[in-house]
Amino acid sequence: MSxxxxxxxxxxxxxxxxxxxxxxxxxxxxxxxxxxxxxNGDVIMPNPIxxxxxxxxxxxxxxEHGINRWSTDLDTCLSNSEDxxxxxxQTTVRRAKDIRKAIKAGKHIYCEKxxxxxxxxxxxxxxxxxxxxxxxxxxQDKLFLPGIMKLKRLVDSGFFGEILSVRMEFGYWVFxxxxxxxxxxxWNYRKEDGGGxxxxxxxxxxxxxxxxxxxxxxxxxLGATHIPKRWDELGEPxxxxxxxxxYATFELEGGIIVQANSSWTVRxxxxxxxxxxxxxxxxxxxxxxxxxxxxxxxxTPKPVWNPDIENPFDFMDQWEEVPTNDVLxxxxxxxxxxxxxxxxxxxxFPWDLLEGAKGTQLSDLGLKSWEERRWIDIPELTIGGASHxxxxxxxxx
Ligand SMILES: NC(=O)c1ccc[n+]([C@@H]2O[C@H](COP(=O)([O-])OP(=O)(O)OC[C@H]3O[C@@H](n4cnc5c(N)ncnc54)[C@H](O)[C@@H]3O)[C@@H](O)[C@H]2O)c1
Numbered sequence: 001m002s003x004x005x006x007x008x009x010x011x012x013x014x015x016x017x018x019x020x021x022x023x024x025x026x027x028x029x030x031x032x033x034x035x036x037x038x039x040n041g042d043v044i045m046p047n048p049i050x051x052x053x054x055x056x057x058x059x060x061x062x063x064e065h066g067i068n069r070w071s072t073d074l075d076t077c078l079s080n081s082e083d084x085x086x087x088x089x090q091t092t093v094r095r096a097k098d099i100r101k102a103i104k105a106g107k108h109i110y111c112e113k114x115x116x117x118x119x120x121x122x123x124x125x126x127x128x129x130x131x132x133x134x135x136x137x138x139x140q141d142k143l144f145l146p147g148i149m150k151l152k153r154l155v156d157s158g159f160f161g162e163i164l165s166v167r168m169e170f171g172y173w174v175f176x177x178x179x180x181x182x183x184x185x186x187w188n189y190r191k192e193d194g195g196g197x198x199x200x201x202x203x204x205x206x207x208x209x210x211x212x213x214x215x216x217x218x219x220x221x222l223g224a225t226h227i228p229k230r231w232d233e234l235g236e237p238x239x240x241x242x243x244x245x246x247y248a249t250f251e252l253e254g255g256i257i258v259q260a261n262s263s264w265t266v267r268x269x270x271x272x273x274x275x276x277x278x279x280x281x282x283x284x285x286x287x288x289x290x291x292x293x294x295x296x297x298x299x300t301p302k303p304v305w306n307p308d309i310e311n312p313f314d315f316m317d318q319w320e321e322v323p324t325n326d327v328l329x330x331x332x333x334x335x336x337x338x339x340x341x342x343x344x345x346x347x348x349f350p351w352d353l354l355e356g357a358k359g360t361q362l363s364d365l366g367l368k369s370w371e372e373r374r375w376i377d378i379p380e381l382t383i384g385g386a387s388h389x390x391x392x393x394x395x396x397x
Contacts, residue, residue, distance in 0.1 A: 031045065
């Protein structure tokens with residue numbers, strides 16, 4: 001039994017996702033639990049170096065979490081052969097440039113979604129990684145949410161019979177930043193800085209739908225910038241140039257119809273910040289982030305439309321909880337553990353940069369659908385195509 005030290009360059013780690021999900025809840029948590037154990041008893045121990053612009057922030061973050069390496073010089077970090085993974089959770093517009101550098105330096109790549117702000121750039125990253133022979137992965141955290149794992153279990157069990165439709169409601173009110181600070185970074189509301197709910201959330205919807213129900217085949221999307229002015233982290237007003245809500249319909253293979261509302265301008269009156277309702281011939285389910293409830297065909301009540309009487313049903317009471325049955329850990333951490341095993345032990349890790357590019361493809365085509373006010377089919381995406389779905393054979397150099 002031996003300890004395998006894996007050096008990881010973590011860039012963008014002072015941000016919201018970098019600090020909370022990737023550093024504290026994933027890498028630090030993995031270190032605290034004693035690493036990731038392989039079937040032969042060997043243990044992978046992640047050894048991060050924190051990279052960013054602000055030395056003071058990096059130092060205090062590192063000290064707070066028992067990490068002894070930090071740097072403001074990415075190029076020097078990339079030249080250290082002991083750090084074999086480059087991880088990126090910077091703002092989306094900054095990601096592609098540094099991933100290109102990291103691939104050139106021979107690093108394996110793991111990064112946040114969206115991998116870039118256009119499908120061309122996302123595909124280019126997938127192709128570069130493939131040609132360089134480096135392993136690569138993209139965060140697809142929603143697949144590891146307990147509620148969605150329960151939903152997947154229902155799909156796999158055949159519970160739904162034929163799945164007819166899926167309704168996704170995502171969102172909450174993001175404060176404008178004047179009389180209460182906004183709870184998301186201000187760049188999210190500026191297109192020129194990589195913002196917009198379509199770019200952000202369609203990257204998630206693509207892998208959730210593809211993995212649970214069937215590949216997304218076409219999209220119709222109407223976006224909106226409902227709130228035209230917000231206040232940034234310094235209290236300065238700015239004009240919102242990016243969409244803050246999107247009302248979309250997707251068609252999946254097999255004819256499943258999905259309606260997906262994504263909004264930072266909605267007040268929550270549902271069980272969770274994301275709810276996914278699936279209706280099938282044999283039963284229905286509603287999943288939230290952690291929970292999932294079902295109603296089977298045989299338990300389906302028979303409401304009759306009659307507004308002249310008091311509603312005799314408590315509709316919310318007519319559903320049954322799906323039990324957890326497993327210990328479900330933080331989704332970001334679970335995916336990190338799988339990625340580390342992929343790097344060290346060659347275990348399967350299907351969520352690569354090409355899968356990430358599919359997310360960007362869906363957001364690109366969603367934006368196009370909105371702009372042109374029409375349905376758009378989603379072509380197959382393969383490595384090497386510079387445009388949506390163009391098939392080009394890639395030979396490994
Ligand atoms: N998987 C998810 O559920 C999820 C959720 C939210 C955000 N994200 C993605 O994670 C990424 C980061 O989002 P966030 O909310 O943490 O943003 P954030 O603004 O909190 O953090 C961004 C990071 O990028 C760095 N950065 C910004 N400008 C820089 C510059 N000019 N030079 C160097 N570094 C710079 C910041 O210092 C910070 O470390 C985005 O791509 C976003 O789409 C993913």
